[in-house]
Amino acid sequence: MVRSFPHPPHQGLRRPPPPAEPARPAGEGEPHRRMSPAATVAVAAGLVIALAVSVVAAIGIGSALIPPAETARYLWAALTGGTITADEVTTYQIIWQVRAPRVLLAAIVGAGLSVVGVAVQAMVRNALADPFVLGVSSGASVGAVTVSVFGVFTAFGVYAMSVGAFAGALLASVLVFAAAQGRTGLTPLRLVLTGVAVSFALQAVMSVIIYLAPDGEATGMVLYWTMGSFGAATWGSLPVVAAAVLLGTVVLRRHGRALDVMALGDEVSTSLGVDGARIRTRLFVLTSLLTGAMVAVSGAIGFVGLVMPHLVRLVVGAGHTRVLTIAPPVGAIFMVWVDLLSRTLVAPRELPVGVITALVGVPVFVILIRRKGYLFGGR
């Protein structure tokens, strides 16, 4: 349609703009938290070395204290089929059969929980979300307990526990999401409140199942499944969870940019060509799988998935590809030392891992809620 006004019609909007704001070099006076890809890889490599050192140190520390060099020698002998003398057998057993799988499991689960926390926080756009807060871990616990008490899923053999935990985790995810879904979609506030409520309900269900169990180990079992422990680690328990964490990390990291976009909300995702709803569904199955695999071998450990993402973002910024590169080794190192504390603080007894992660995590949770500018469910 031709306009009936004399041209040029938009003079009023074409006046030369007033002097522009003083041009300062990009980011002057601002902390530049963006790391280059090379720097990120370098930091990750440094962290992996720190992790290796932590693992060897943690394997050496315990009721029988073994110096790191000694520990390394035993580990080397075990890995290369070297020889040890007869009076070294006891120490070797402690190192190779008891402590090594335990410390490695702590590292794997620490990495996995951090990765899942990063992904879930982006997917549900909530800084307070992690599988524990959302009730997914409790769901996995219920699944695992059901397997161990009632002996279901026996068709899956040694993987029955993992399958049960995964099924429980998935069921809890679906439950929380269905309950939190409103007419206008998910709101962050409703999601967290629903998750906490579902998590309490599932813990109650789990306690009932355990008290119905015939043997008298109820207290220990409740503690194990609600607070977590690496005390049950064996070499046999490692492969499934290691594979799940590795695969999960790789897949989630490949979704780095998609997670960046999803953190901006579904409206924006769509306009940038990212189908938020579809990717969220897919990644929720993945994170449930990961959570199930971890809970099956270590119980439900809280707050790691909540705290580690924030810690890592403080250092490397919010970009998910970077965060998902740095978070796994950081989480692994953290968990190795947490596990060490859990078994040495009140030795010869053990504290549940969740006690220590809660001591670290709860203050962080409170700080996040109180943080200025954090719009708790404000959207």
Place this chain on the structure above:
Amino acid sequence: MEVRMDGISVSRSGRELVRDLSLEVGSGQVVGLIGPNGSGKTTALRCVYRALKPTVGTVWLGGEDLATLPLRRSARSVAALTQEDGTDLDFTVEEIVALGRTPHLRGNQALSARERELCRGAMARLGVLHLAGRSVLTLSGGERRRVLAARMLVQEPQVLVLDEPTNHLDMRHQLDLLSLLRESGLTVLVTLHDLNLASAVCDRLGVLSRGELVASGTPAEVLTPRLIRDVFGVTASVVPHPLTGDPQLLYSLSSSADEKEPCP
């Protein structure tokens, strides 16, 4: 690239938010949607950037049914500046702007040198280059709006869809942004509350009331005292702009039409 809404209706939980809306935005035209709060402007826009699927009807994008296009492909042609856009994560301004390249990139593929230059150019154009390294959480509402406008340009679209783009902006930045829309040569569909700005920037206006298109045409055809009274419930005088001739509305504070019925 032209956009055509063809008899679209949107129902949500039994309520029709938009009813049988047909509107065409010709290639390179700037078309404004105006109407009171809750008249369905945002809903209509959401159908174009695909946050919403019309219950009935079709949105055509350059002759193709939008619903049949992959999201990535339509996102290369249509960019949106929406009302709700924010995050709790402290991305830098630079990172947020770079996300505009998402529909053009595979997975985590890094930006090319040309694309990084494109981002710098867009930030400079919107006057936010000096904020590049800042966290978006520390920006004012107006600064954030300009950052998002830069992200929209970086998308290199052919169609811009903007929902109240002048919100939070000071006068100068309002005029800057609207001039940019005009000069871009892109097909633009925009909602505006400020009818005088709408009159100055738009080639055509569509007026929505209770989900229905009640008038459309050039600003001069549409912005009449009668329509303003019927649709907005406000008495206004319409005068030509002394420089441009665009119709401009003058209100007085006690100009609510309800109290003054009947109007001459």
